[in-house]
Amino acid sequence: MLRAVKIVVVGIVQGVGFRPFIYRIASRSRVNGYVKNVSGSAVEIHVEGGDEDIENFLRAFNEEKPSAAYVESFQIVEVPPQGYRGFEILESDLQTHRSSIIPPDISICEDCLREVLDPSSRFYLYPFHSCAYCGPRYSMIENIPYDRNNTSMKDFPLCSKCISEYKDPENIRRFHAQGISCPECGPKVTLYTRDYEYVDEGYNALKYSGKLIDEGYIIAVKGIGGYHIATSATLDDVIIRLRSRKKRPSKPFAVMVLDLETASKIVQLNNSAIELLQSKERPIVLLEIREDSRVSSLVAPSLKHLGIFLPYTSLHYLLLNNISDKFAIMTSGNPKDEPMCTDEECARKKLSEFVDYFLVHNRKIINRVDDSVVRFTRGRVMILRRGRGYAPNWVKLPIKLEKPVIAFGAMLQSAGAVGFDDKAVLTQYIGDVDEYHCFRDLEYYLNLLIKNYRIDLKSSIIAADAHPRYPSTLLAEEWAKKRSIKLFKIQHHWAHIASVMAEYCLDEEVVGVAIDGLGYGLDGTLWGGEIMRTKYYEFERVGHLELQPMPGGEYAVRYPSRMLAGILSKVFSENEILKLFRRLGITWRGFKKGEEELKMTLRQVNSSPKTSSLGRVLDAASALLGVCFERTYEGEPAIKLEAFSNECNELLDVKIRNLGEYILDTTSIILEAIELLEDGVNKSKIGYIIQKSLGYGLGIIASKVAKREHRYLVLSGGAAVNEYIVAGIEEAIKDSGLKVLVPRSYPANDGGIALGQLIIAGHLSKQEM
Numbered sequence: 001m002l003r004a005v006k007i008v009v010v011g012i013v014q015g016v017g018f019r020p021f022i023y024r025i026a027s028r029s030r031v032n033g034y035v036k037n038v039s040g041s042a043v044e045i046h047v048e049g050g051d052e053d054i055e056n057f058l059r060a061f062n063e064e065k066p067s068a069a070y071v072e073s074f075q076i077v078e079v080p081p082q083g084y085r086g087f088e089i090l091e092s093d094l095q096t097h098r099s100s101i102i103p104p105d106i107s108i109c110e111d112c113l114r115e116v117l118d119p120s121s122r123f124y125l126y127p128f129h130s131c132a133y134c135g136p137r138y139s140m141i142e143n144i145p146y147d148r149n150n151t152s153m154k155d156f157p158l159c160s161k162c163i164s165e166y167k168d169p170e171n172i173r174r175f176h177a178q179g180i181s182c183p184e185c186g187p188k189v190t191l192y193t194r195d196y197e198y199v200d201e202g203y204n205a206l207k208y209s210g211k212l213i214d215e216g217y218i219i220a221v222k223g224i225g226g227y228h229i230a231t232s233a234t235l236d237d238v239i240i241r242l243r244s245r246k247k248r249p250s251k252p253f254a255v256m257v258l259d260l261e262t263a264s265k266i267v268q269l270n271n272s273a274i275e276l277l278q279s280k281e282r283p284i285v286l287l288e289i290r291e292d293s294r295v296s297s298l299v300a301p302s303l304k305h306l307g308i309f310l311p312y313t314s315l316h317y318l319l320l321n322n323i324s325d326k327f328a329i330m331t332s333g334n335p336k337d338e339p340m341c342t343d344e345e346c347a348r349k350k351l352s353e354f355v356d357y358f359l360v361h362n363r364k365i366i367n368r369v370d371d372s373v374v375r376f377t378r379g380r381v382m383i384l385r386r387g388r389g390y391a392p393n394w395v396k397l398p399i400k401l402e403k404p405v406i407a408f409g410a411m412l413q414s415a416g417a418v419g420f421d422d423k424a425v426l427t428q429y430i431g432d433v434d435e436y437h438c439f440r441d442l443e444y445y446l447n448l449l450i451k452n453y454r455i456d457l458k459s460s461i462i463a464a465d466a467h468p469r470y471p472s473t474l475l476a477e478e479w480a481k482k483r484s485i486k487l488f489k490i491q492h493h494w495a496h497i498a499s500v501m502a503e504y505c506l507d508e509e510v511v512g513v514a515i516d517g518l519g520y521g522l523d524g525t526l527w528g529g530e531i532m533r534t535k536y537y538e539f540e541r542v543g544h545l546e547l548q549p550m551p552g553g554e555y556a557v558r559y560p561s562r563m564l565a566g567i568l569s570k571v572f573s574e575n576e577i578l579k580l581f582r583r584l585g586i587t588w589r590g591f592k593k594g595e596e597e598l599k600m601t602l603r604q605v606n607s608s609p610k611t612s613s614l615g616r617v618l619d620a621a622s623a624l625l626g627v628c629f630e631r632t633y634e635g636e637p638a639i640k641l642e643a644f645s646n647e648c649n650e651l652l653d654v655k656i657r658n659l660g661e662y663i664l665d666t667t668s669i670i671l672e673a674i675e676l677l678e679d680g681v682n683k684s685k686i687g688y689i690i691q692k693s694l695g696y697g698l699g700i701i702a703s704k705v706a707k708r709e710h711r712y713l714v715l716s717g718g719a720a721v722n723e724y725i726v727a728g729i730e731e732a733i734k735d736s737g738l739k740v741l742v743p744r745s746y747p748a749n750d751g752g753i754a755l756g757q758l759i760i761a762g763h764l765s766k767q768e769m
Contacts, residue, residue, distance in 0.1 A: 001050065001051065002048060002049065002050065002081050003048065003049075003050075003051065003054065003078065003081065004033070004046065004047065004048035004078070004079050004080060004081040004082065005046075005047055005048075005054060005076050005077065005078055005079065006044065006045070006046050006076070006077050006079045007044070007045040007046075007047070007061075007074055007075065007076050008038075008042055008043070008044050008045075008074065008075045008098055009042060009043045009044075009045065009071055009073075009074040009100075010042050010071075010072050010073045010074065010098065010099070010100045010101075011069065011070045011071040011072035011073070011100060011101055012068070012069055012070040012100075012101045012103050012104075012393070013041070013042065013043045013069055013070075013071065013100060013101075014037050014041050014042075014043065014100070014102075014103055014144075014145055014146035015103035015137040015146040015178065015179075016066050016068040016069045016103060016106070016132070016133065017066045017068065017069070017131075017132030017133050017172075017173070017176075017177060018043055018065075018066060018069050019035045019036070019037065019043065019089050019176055020089070020132055020169070020172070020175040020176045020177070021064070021065065021066050021069075022035040022043070022045055022061075023035060023087060023088075023089055023169060023175070023176070024169060024172070025057055025060040025061060025064060026047060026057060026087040027087055027169065028056075028060070029047075029049070029053050029054075029056040029057035029060060030049060030053050031047040031048060031049035031053050031054060031057050031087065032047070032048050032049060032084035032085060032086055032087055033045070033046040033047040033048050033082075033084050033087055033088075034046050034084065034087065034088045034089070034090045035087075035088075035089055035090070036089070036090040036091065036092060036093050037092040037093070037145035037146065037147065038092070038093045038096040038097065038098050038145065039092075039093065039094050039095070039096060039097040039098075039144060039145060039454075040097045040098050040099040040100055040144060040145075040452070040453065040454070041099070041100035041101055041102050041103070041144050041145060041146065041452070042098035042099065042100035043100075044093065044096065044098070046079070046082070046084070047087075048081045048082065048084060058076075066132070066133055067133065067280075068106055068133045068134070068280060070101070072100075072101070072396070089176055092145040092147050093145075094145075097454055099420065099421070099423065099453050099454075101392070101393055101394055102137075102138055102141065102144065102146075102392050102425075102452060103137035103138060103141075103146060104137060104138050104281075104388070104389055104390060104391060104392065104393060105135075105136045105137050105138055105139050105224060105225065105312075105369060105388050105389060106133070106134045106135060106137060106280050106389070107134060107279075107280050107281070107282040107310075107312035107313075107389070108129070108130065108134050108135070108311070108312060108313055108314055108317070109131065109133050109134040111131065111133075111173060112129045112130060112131050112134055112135075112173075112314065113129075113314060113317060115129060116129050116314040116317070116318070122161070122182060122183070123182060123183070125203040125318060126182060126183050126186070126314060127187075127189050127203075127206065127313070127314050127315035127318055127361070128181055128186050128187045128313070128314065128315065128361070128363070129181075129182075129314045130177075130179050130180060130181075131173035131174055131177050131180065132172070132173050132174065132175070132176070132177035133173060134280070135179045135313075136179065136224040136225075136313075137179070138367055138369060138391065138392060138428075139224045139225040139365055139366065139367050139368075139369045139388070140152040140153060140179070140224070140363065140364070140365070140366050140367075141366060141367065142366050144452050146178060147178055148178040148179070151178065151179065151366070152363050152364035152365070152366055153178065153179050153181065153363070155362075155363070155364070156181055156185055156186050156187060156363070157185065158180070158181070158185055159182065159184045159185035161182065161184070162174075162180055162181065162182055162184075162185055165180070166180065183202075187361045187362050187363040188201060188202065188361060188362055189201065189202065189205050189206065189315065189359065189360070189361045190205055190359075190360055190361070190362075191205035191208060191209055191357060191358070191359050191360075192357065192358045192360065193356070193357055193358075194352050194355060194356050194357065194358070195352075196348060196358065199357070203318065205359060206315070206318045206319050206322060206359070207322045209221075209230075209319055209322070209357065209359050210319060210320075210321070210322025210323045210324075211322065212356070212357060213230060213231055213232055213323050213328055214232065214323060214324050214325075216231075216232060216235050216237065216238045217231070217238075217356040217357060218230070218231040218238065218241070218242055218245075218354065218355045218356050218357075219231065219355055219356065219357045219358070219359050220333050220341075220347055220351045220354070220355040220357070220358045220359065220360075221315075221316075221319065221330075221333070221359045222344075222347070222358075222359065222360045222361055222365075223313065223315070223316070224312075224313060224365065224369075224388075225340075225342075225365060225367070225368060225369030225370065225371075225387070225388050226332065226333060226334075226339075226340030226341060226342050226365060226368050226369065226370065227332075227333025227334075227340055227341045227342070227346075227347055227351065228330045228331065228332065228333050229242070229246075229329070229330075229331050229332070229333045229351070229354060229355060230256075230319070230328050230329060230330050230359075231328060231329050232323075232325065232328060232329070233253075233255045233295045233296060233299050233325065233327055233328055233329045234294050234295065234296055234325055235296070236296050236298055239253075239296055239298040239299060239329070240298065242329070242354070243298070245353060245354045246335075246336065246354055247336050248336065248632075248633075249632050250301045250302070250632050250633070250636065251632065251633040251636070252299065252300035252301070252303055252306070252307060253299050253300070253307075253329045253330075253331045254284045254307040254308070254309060254329070254330055254331055254371065254373075255295060255299060255306060255307065255308050255309075255327050255328065255329055255330065256308070256309055256310070256311060256316060256320060256327065256328060256330035257308050257309070257310060257320070257326065257327040258310075258311065258317070258320040258321060258326040258327060259310065259326075260274060260277065260278070260310075262326045262327055263277065263308055263310070265290070265292075265293070265294070266289070266290060266293045266294070266295055266306065266308060266327065267287035267288060267289055267290060267293070267305075267306055267308055268287060268288040268289075268290060269287070272376065272379075272381070273285055273287055273376075276374060276381065277308070277309065277310050278310065279389075280389065281372060281388070281389025281390055282309055282310055282311075282312040282388075282389060283309060283371065283372035283373060283374045283383075283388075283389060283390075284307040284308065284309045284371050284372065284373045284374070284385075285307065285308060285309065285374055285375070286305040286306070286307050286373070286374070286375040286376075286384075287305060287306060287308060288304055288305055289303075289304060289305065289306045293306075294325070295327070299329060302627070302628075302640050302643060302644070303639070303640065303643045304643045305375070305643065307373060308327075309330075309371065312388070312389075315361070316330075319359070332370060332371070333347065333351055334350070334351075335350050335351075337431070337432055337435045337438075338350070338431075338435055338437050338438070339368055339430075339431055339437050339438055339441055340368055340370060342365040342368050343364070343365065344358075344360055347360070367428075367445070367448070368428070368441065369387050369388045369391065369428050370385060370387035370388065370428065370429050371385070371387055371388055372385055372386055372387045372388055372389050372390050372391075372429075373385040375721060377720075377721045377722070377723055377726055377742070378723060378726050378727060378730070380742060380744070381744070382720075382721050382742060382743065382744075382747075382748060383743065383744075383745070383746060383747045383748075383751075383752075384721065384747060384749065384751075385413070385429045385747065385751065386415065386426070386428065386429055386746060386747055386751055386752075387428045387429045388428075390745070391426065391427065391428035391429070392425055392426065392427065392428060392449065393425075393745075394423045394424060394425040394426075395423070395424050395426075395502065395503055395745065395746075395755065396422055396423060396505065397419065397422045397423065397424055397502055397505070397759060397762075398422075398501075398502065398505040398506060398507040399422065399507065399536075399759070399762065399763070399766075400421055400422045401419050401420060401421060401422070401762040402762070402765060402766050403459055403460055403461050403762075403765055404418065404419060404420045404455045404456065404459065404460040404461075405417075405418070405419040405420075405460065405461055405462070405463055405758045405761050405762050405765075406418055406419075406446060406450070406455075406457070406460055406461075406462050406463070406476075406479070407419070407462075407463040407464070407754040407755070407757040407758040407761065408442065408446070408462070408463065408464040408465070408472040408473065408475060408476040408754065408757070409430070409433070409442070409464075409465070409472050409750065409751075409753055409754040409757070410465045410467075410470060410472060410492060410519075410750040410753050410754075411432065411433055411434055411465070411467070411470045411471065411472060411750065412432045412434075412517075412634055412749075412750050413429070413431065413432065413634060413718075413747070413749050413750050413751050414430050414431070414432070414433050414438075414442070414472060414750050414751060414753070414754075415427045415428065415429055415430050415751050415752070415754055416430065416442050416445065416446045416472075416754050417449075417754035417755055417757070417758050418446065418449045418450060418453060418455060418758075419758040419759070419762060420453055420455055424502065424755055424758050424759070425449055425453070426746065426752070426754055426755060427442070427445040427446065427448075427449065427754075428445065429751055430442045430445065432634075433470075433471045433472050434471055439471050439472075439475070442472060442475070443475060457479075457483055457485065458483060458485065460485060461485060461486045461487070461488065461761055461762075461765050462476050462479055462480045462485060462486065462487045462488070462761075463476070463487075463488045463489075463490055463754075463757035463758055463760065463761035464476035464477070464487065464488075464489055464490070464757065465489065465490065465492055465495070465519075465520065465753070465757070466489040466490060466491045466492060466520050466522075467492065467519070467520035468520070473489065486765065488757075488760070488761040488764055488765070490756070490757045490760050490761065491519070491520070491521075491522060491539070492514075492519030492520055492527070492753070493512075493514035493516075493519050493527055493528075493530045493532065493717065494512075494514075494532065494534065494539045494756070494760065495753045495754075495756030495757045495760060496512075496514040496516070496519075496716040496717050496748075496752075496753055496756060497510065497512030497513075497514055497532060497534045497539070497714050497716055497756065498534065498536055498755075498756035498757075498759055498760050499716060499743065499746060499752045499753055499754075499755040499756030499759075500714045500715070500716045500741055500742065500743050500752075500756075501534070501536070501714055501756075501759075502755050502756065502758075502759045503743060503744065503745055503746060503752075503755065504712075504741055506712065506714075507536075508535075508709075508711070509533055509534065509535045509709070509710065510533075510534050510710065510711075510712045510713070510714045510741075511531065511532075511533060511534075511702050511705060511706050511710050511712070511713045511714070511738060512530075512531070512532040512533070512534040512539070512713075512714045512715075512716070513530070513531055513532075513698055513702055513713060513714070513715045513716075513717075513720075513729065514527075514528075514529075514530045514532065514716055514717045515528065515529055515530070515614040515615075515698070515715075515717040515718075515719040515720055515725070516528050516613070516614070516615055516717035516718040516719055516720075516749070516750075517557070517613055517615035517616070517634075517635070517718060517719075518557070518611060518613050518615070518616075521612075522541075525547060525609070525610045525611060525612065526550070526609055526610070526611035526612070526613060527544065527611070527612050527613070528545070528611060528612055528613025528614055528615055528616065528717070529544055529545030529612045529613055529614035529617070529664070529666075529698070530543075530544050530612065531543035531544060531662065531698065531701045531702055531705060533705065533707075533710075534714070536759055536760055536762075536763040537760070537763040537764060537767055541661060542661055542662065542701075542705040543661055543662035543663065543664070543698075543701040543702075543704075543705060544612040544661060544662075544663060544664070545612040545613070545614055545617065545663070545664050545666050545694075546612065546663050546664060546665050546666045546667060547610040547611065547612055548563070548566055548567050548610065548611055548612075548613075548616060548617070548620075548666065548667070549566035549567075549569065549605045549606075549608040549609075549610055550562070550563065550566060550608050550609045550610070550611055550616065551563075551565060551566045551601045551602070551604040551605050551608045552601060552604055552608065553608060553609055556608070556616070557616070557619075557631065558630060558631050559590065559591070559629065559630055559631075560590070560619035560620060560622050560623035560628060560629060560630075560631065560637045561581075561586055561589075561590025561591060561598075561623040561629055562590075562601050563616050563617075563619045563620040563623070564586070564590075564619075564620040564621075564623045564624055564670070565577060565581075565598060565601050565602055565605075566601075566605055566608065566620075567617075567620050567666070567667055567670050568580070568667075568670070569602055569605045570667050571667060571671065574599065574602050577598070577602065578595060578598065578599075580674070581598060584624070584626070584677070585626065586623060586624075586626070586629075589626070589629050590623055590629045614694060614698075614717075614719050614725075615635070615638055615718065615719055617666045617669070617670075617694065618637060618638035618641055618690075618691070618694075618719070618722075619631070619637040619638065620670060621641060621670065621673065621687065621690045621691075622637035622638065622640060622641040623637070624670065624673060624674065624677070625641070625644065625673075625677070625683045625686060625687055626683070627640050627641050627644045627687070628640045628641070634718075635718060638719065638722070641687050641690075641691070642687075642691065642722055642723060642724065644683075644684055644687050645684050645685075645687035645688040645691060645724060646682070646684040646685055646687075646688055647688055647724075648685045648688055648689065650685070650689050651689065651692060651693055651696060651728075652668075652669055652672050652673075652689060652690075652693040653672075654668075654669065654693055654696055654697035654700065655668045656697060656700060656701060656704075662701040662704060662705065664694070664697040664698065664701060666694070669690060669693055669694065669697075670690075673686050673689070673690050676689070688724055691722060691724035691725050691728070692724045692725070692727055692728040692731075693728060694725055694728065695722075695724065695725035695726060695727060695728025695729040695730075695731075695732070696728035696729070696731060696732045697728075697732075698725075698728070698729055698732070699713075699728060699729035699730070699731065699732025699733045700732045702729070702732070702733055702736075702738065703732060703733050703736040703738070706736060706737075706738055710738065711737075711738070711739060712738060712739050712740075712741050713729070713733060713738040713739070713740050713741070714741050715729065715740055715741065715742050715748075716742070716743060716748050716752070717748060717749070718748060718749040718750070720742055720743075720748040721748055721749075726740075726742070
């Protein structure tokens with residue numbers, strides 16, 4: 001008996017060879033019908049045939065999906081047979097809309113790389129080779145659905161050979177693959193001098209670029225989501241020159257390595273690291289540097305870990321293969337704090353002062369996508385920057401939103417988000433939105449998601465950080481006023497905890513620990529070391545770190561010695577602090593104008609802002625131990641303190657006061673550290689003791705405030721990636737029955753905070769209805 005079913009598939013199903021896969025299994029199962037992309041990134045399938053044929057089709061559908069595809073859900077409904085003869089891949093349907101995931105960029109597959117390195121292949125040494133299962137996706141999409149004419153590949157009409165492969169159902173990797181090309185019809189690569197004088201093109205340009213890097217030149221390389229700056233990772237003088245040109249004195253550079261064999265000579269590898277490095281996302285992975293590594297110490301100054309990644313395009317592979325080291329610095333191509341350049345105009349205008357040459361190609365980058373960065377914390381993979389490979393995947397929420405939500409994130413290392421139905425989609429990493437171009441990018445990429453998912457702004461609500469001066473909050477206010485829609489301002493640390501709850505699909509109260517640099521508190525102080533009983537519609541602050549002065553406000557963030565002076569001013573006189581700082585060698589290293597500036601700092605204490613920030617305590621500890629005296633990049637003092645520290649078995653006797661809220665005494669932790677220092681205890685051990693004791697104290701408070709029904713301690717915020725703090729928390733709660741949850745798919749820092757804003761606003765809006 002003839003029957004028919006319609007199937008709508010949601011997930012990562014466009015741009016991953018899904019329609020060709022459906023065509024092949026339909027032909028093999030002897031069913032008729034069609035498959036087509038529909039607006040919103042979903043796929044619609046109609047099959048008709050006998051019962052056994054349809055069952056065979058569905059079995060193959062479940063068992064043989066392409067490796068790059070991800071099926072979140074599919075809906076099957078019985079429909080009347082239409083009498084189709086044969087099976088077709090139809091043109092995409094722009095009228096039918098079903099929301100699905102916009103495909104992220106996928107690293108080059110082994111088959112494509114093998115062809116690039118095969119002298120008998122017509123793709124030999126071709127820098128832009130890809131197939132149905134790999135290659136750029138999100139970075140070159142102009143519109144949805146994912147069809148060639150909706151991408152920057154529309155500028156490169158297929159040659160006769162590529163057309164033949166595109167139409168051949170037996171060519172599994174190239175049949176109906178939208179991004180394919182070859183040396184005859186695809187993009188071209190060209191090398192120019194800094195003054196944009198032509199040097200060479202094609203593979204010769206890549207080969208010559210490798211030689212230039214060997215000789216100590218710096219090259220701007222146009223990739224798939226933006227420009228990199230590439231240079232030798234072993235020549236000290238070149239790295240010094242790059243740091244000077246980029247005004248980047250100590251922020252670490254990432255290193256791209258040709259293969260795992262090369263990586264194994266630079267960093268310590270284990271199975272988890274190898275799996276991440278080889279994954280289709282190909283993130284930058286922070287791994288411990290080998291003692292015999294040839295990478296210059298100037299690449300990641302004062303750090304134990306180096307960010308490395310494997311080539312994710314044939315262009316990068318061919319470039320590295322022509323460098324004698326087989327690895328090179330590959331850092332973001334941007335002026336300080338600005339977004340990466342994505343076109344030649346930006347590169348020539350903004351990168352020419354940094355680089356000696358430009359290696360460019362003529363395929364447009366539509367969407368900026370930075371390299372993703374991950375690390376291991378207590379064996380868990382944690383995302384530090386969510387970009388290429390991960391964005392713009394969505395997360396399924398534990399509730400269905402009554403209205404769409406637009407969330408604007410925070411300020412530093414930020415991202416925005418949109419929510420609809422039971423889904424939330426975060427933008428890729430945007431950056432620090434106090435910088436104008438990043439600020440504009442936030443608005444641009446929010447609008448991109450709004451357009452793709454057909455969100456009606458008039459029926460939406462808006463969520464933003466509660467800080468009244470964040471540029472993202474001001475932008476949200478402007479949107480809300482212009483469109484006369486509701487704006488919810490969400491407390492920063494509440495959103496941090498809620499983001500993790502949403503990721504784990506929790507719908508229950510948790511004990512939350514939010515630890516970071518700074519966030520606007522409801523009491524007018526600056527929070528950053530918070531213990532909260534947290535729900536989506538309310539929270540209770542039940543504990544926090546002791547409030548400490550920030551002499552000079554923002555200057556105390558930049559110069560950690562100011563925080564140390566502020567903390568010690570609670571117990572020591574000015575004269576005692578002056579003597580202590582002289583004895584520890586802090587005065588001239590921590591204060592540019594020496595003792596006079598230190599005295600001025602102490603006079604500012606009473607009028608300075610107050611903070612419960614864990615990050616600021618770590619800054620003070622970093623200065624105390626002589627690790628870092630100036631923050632030149634986000635989190636630098638704390639990052640260097642973690643790297644400086646060595647594990648031991650000691651722990652401080654943490655003091656916790658109950659003043660209606662539990663308060664962890666951080667002044668006593670610093671004082672005990674000074675005693676250890678003057679007793680001659682190794683500084684690296686003191687660093688460990690401070691961090692673990694801070695974590696232990698937070699964990700003790702979490703255990704005290706937990707109720708019988710609490711199952712989870714949810715940990716978030718930028719400091720939640722610190723190995724030793726997390727170890728202290730876990731040790732403190734080991735007998736409490738609480739299970740620690742940390743972010744897995746989104747950053748613990750402000751790059752994930754929009755997710756929390758979104759779900760909180762969704763709940764608050766629902767309560768108001």
